[in-house]
Amino acid sequence: MRATLPPGPRTPTLVQTIGWWSRPTAYVERLRDRYGKRFTMRLLGQPPFVVLSDPADLREVFTAPPEVLHPGEGARLLEPIVGAHSVILLDEGPHLEQRRLMLPAFHGERMQRLTGLMAELTERELDAWPVGQPVQLHGRLQALTLEIILRAVFGLDEGARLDRLRDRLTAILSFGESPVSLLPQAQRLLSGRGRFGRFERDRAAVDRELYALMDERRRDPGDRDDVLAMLLAATREDGSPMRDEEIRDELLTALVAGHETTASSLAFAFEQLARAPHVQERLAADEDGRYLEATIDEVLRLRPVLPNAEPRLVKEDVTIGGHTYPAGTILILAAALVHTDPDIYPAPHAFRPERFLDAKPGTYTWIPFGGGRRRCLGASFALLEMRLVLAAAAERFTVHAVGPPERTRRRMITITPGDGARVRLARRERAATTSADVEAALVTP
Structure with missing residues (x-):
């Protein structure tokens, strides 16, 4: 197999894994x-990774038959957190069925109904942001996006259960900060011990809370717009409902896929805005939302928090871009490399929202949410959050840098600002926006 794969570094697997x-x-x-848009990496405990960043290759991968490439099997390292029934980990027929069940809950129109709740939570968070002193926004944005998911996705009301789940889920998410958490061998060997043992106890406590919540909601469903309500009402083609285990796994999937990713995207946005006063002024004066959309597109291009679209495990020998990959290889679609390719984006490391004002992002050249039949179900949810937070913040604050540009660091499968998006906020001299103003501004252009 080694001889058939594209060239790549010959350094030890440990060195490659650390890098x-x-x-x-x-x-x-x-x-x-050094190696071009197609190269091979070898990481500890993993099959060979072939990293692809040519848009033509991406197109062939996104449109390949589902039985040939398995993104679900390629993402098995997430199973301890999201569970075996997660739509992320399923392939072929089971994936399509689960995606069909979930799609209505994440439809754009359904998301718009949650705007009022999101705006209220955003207003509350922004009210607490300090001005005139350095502040790390990443942690505050994590708290905000977690609260939005607990309220809008899990359907939790304020109270003891919300507090308990917030604490337990925060602990579960912090588990992914260590590289050891992503090694299947370590997960098996250390099960029940130390940090792994604490993680397993937290996960069991979350399960108990969620199953109790599902029982209560079935007895008294009420009139609710949250995602949990939609999943409880979803039925298969034969009329059967989703099982509790499936709903639990999809709720945790929404948490993992939508909490850290959106918080980090917003953190990167503020970190970039702090160095682009002209972008801030255009955002503050934006009346039709076009510049806000272009700014979000540019943030997601320059800093895709999921630098690799769902890894695909090759199940049958497959030819992509004229190169044949044997079964057992994992194909990585490198969003971070596509988005900084100078052949696609002139001055690729410059923050220029204007590049998207008159040109929509390309299907195979802008992939922060993946693509094809595996495109992220929660994309509309994440984009709505970003519109809301950035529009409200632009009305309230100007953002100023307090240090050099931040390096990226890894947190589980995402990347985040290395210094936590450390900026200084100043109050903008205009009336603070109201929730009603924010909601009106969030209509997608």
Whole structure:
């Protein structure tokens, strides 16, 4: 197999794993510069990874038959957190069925009904942001996106259960900060011990709370717009409902896929805005939402928090871009490399929202949410959150840098600002926006 794969670094697997983990963006960019848009990496405990960043290759991968490439099997390292029934981990027929059940809950129109709740939670969070002193926004944005998911997705009302789940889920998410958490061998060997043992106890406590919540909601469903309500009402083609275990796994999937990713995207947005006063002024004066959309597109291009679209495990020998990959290989679609390719984006490391004002992002050249039949179900949810937070913040604050540009660091499968998006906020001299104003501004252009 080794002889058939594209060239790549010959350094020990431990060295490659450390580079991939500790410098997730710079390391792969260096490999691209040396080996081109197609190269092979070897990481501890993993099959060979072939990293692809040519849009033509991406198109072939996104449109390949589902039985040939398995993204679900390629993402098995997430199973301890999201569960075996997660739509992320399923392939072929089971994936399509689960996706069909979930799609109505994440439809754009359904998401718009949650705007009022999101706006209220955003207003509350922004009210607490300090001005005139350095502040790390990443942690505050994590708290906000977690609260939005607990309220809008899990359907939790304020009270003791919300507090308990917030604490337990925060602990579960912090588990992914260690590279050991992503190694299947370590997960098996250390099960029940130390940090793994605490994680397993937290996960069991979350399960108890969620199953009790489902029982209560079935007895008294009420009139609710949250995602849990939609999943409880979903039925298969034969009329059967989703099982509790499936709903639990999809709720945790929404948490993992939508909490850290959106918080980090917003943190990167503020970190970039702090160095672009002209962008801030255009955002504050934006009346039709076009510049806000272009700014979000540019943030997600320049800092895709999921630097690799769902890894695909090759199940049958497959030819992509004229190169044949044997079964057992994992194909990585490198969003971070596509988005900084100078052949696609002039001055690729410059923050220029204007590049998207008159040109929509390309299907195979802008992939922060993946693509094809595996495109992220929660994309509309994440984009709505970003519109809401950035529009409200632009009305309230100007953002100023307090240090050099931040390096990226890895947190589980995502990348985040290395210094937590450390900025200084100043109050903008205008009336603060109201929730009603924010909601009116969030209509997608």
